[in-house]
Amino acid sequence: MTIKIKRKIDTNIVIHGDCEDVLKNYPNDCIDLIVTSPPYADARKNQYGGIHPNNYAKWFLPKSEQFLRVLKPTGTFILNIKERVLEGQRHTYVLDLIIKLREQGWLWTEEFIWHKKNCYPGKWPNRFRDSWERCLQFNKSKSFAMYQEAVMVPMGNWAESRLKKLSETDKVRDESKVGSGFGKNISNWLNRKMAYPTNVLHFATECSNKSHCAAFPLDVPEWFIKLFTKDNNVVLDPFLGSGTTAVAAINLNRQYVGIEKNEDYYLISQNRLDEFTRQGKLKWKT
Numbered sequence: 001m002t003i004k005i006k007r008k009i010d011t012n013i014v015i016h017g018d019c020e021d022v023l024k025n026y027p028n029d030c031i032d033l034i035v036t037s038p039p040y041a042d043a044r045k046n047q048y049g050g051i052h053p054n055n056y057a058k059w060f061l062p063k064s065e066q067f068l069r070v071l072k073p074t075g076t077f078i079l080n081i082k083e084r085v086l087e088g089q090r091h092t093y094v095l096d097l098i099i100k101l102r103e104q105g106w107l108w109t110e111e112f113i114w115h116k117k118n119c120y121p122g123k124w125p126n127r128f129r130d131s132w133e134r135c136l137q138f139n140k141s142k143s144f145a146m147y148q149e150a151v152m153v154p155m156g157n158w159a160e161s162r163l164k165k166l167s168e169t170d171k172v173r174d175e176s177k178v179g180s181g182f183g184k185n186i187s188n189w190l191n192r193k194m195a196y197p198t199n200v201l202h203f204a205t206e207c208s209n210k211s212h213c214a215a216f217p218l219d220v221p222e223w224f225i226k227l228f229t230k231d232n233n234v235v236l237d238p239f240l241g242s243g244t245t246a247v248a249a250i251n252l253n254r255q256y257v258g259i260e261k262n263e264d265y266y267l268i269s270q271n272r273l274d275e276f277t278r279q280g281k282l283k284w285k286t
Helices: 019-023 053-070 093-104 158-162 219-228 244-251 263-279
Strands: 013-016 031-036 071-081 107-116 132-139 200-203 234-237 255-260
Touching (some): 019 053, 019 255, 053 093, 071 107, 071 219, 093 132, 219 234, 219 244, 234 244, 244 255, 255 263
Parallel strands (some): 013 255, 031 234, 234 255
Antiparallel strands (some): 071 132, 107 132
16 A cells, blocks of 8 residues: 655644654655654663663664654754663763764764753762763754754853953954864953853753653753744654643744654643643643
């Protein structure tokens, strides 16, 4: 049986199924942003079966092949993922996956660090607790949509002292002494109230949503949606979970496509999004 691929996609929907199979019915270049947090290696075994770190890239690549095809040339793919400790050392499956994605045709453009401000305390014999995760940025081309002004932050108190008395070198572009090609002109920031952020994101983890084994905090997809999309753009989360990326898209007046394989999570996200839409909430209360 041949499935006819639609030229125009349905949006603002949650689809029950495997993202690899679902996306095969989608046309090329139809998604503006992909933001997702897939099952990590050997995690969520009861919900997703678990993927051994040695097999993770092999499991993921057929899915990312579809991501690459449906993403617009100006689009961005954000992958939230973290390493796993196996037999007392960090497994390299995340690094292996990055290499394989590059070989698949993705550009590894940037890496953001999500600092989890409220990570739980703990003790291990040979390491400390994790308080950060990777948010890897991949693109199809070097020229992609990016709206940096949408995520600017207050300048901060440092500006009061640092910009109070400028030296002569502060008033011109001060090139890097190590030849990196990066430089700065401090005087450009005089009398400015806002600055561009760093690539370290300080967001708390989700504490109140008990219906999902690894709830995605709303702040994370919202930040990337602001940075890489504009009104009515289409945001895809191929591992939707409890629906947080879709809620973030609604909050920011974007369209969404959510795909979830696990039936329980599919029903949770569908019911919550139905309620969210029906009540017209500005924020999702869990």
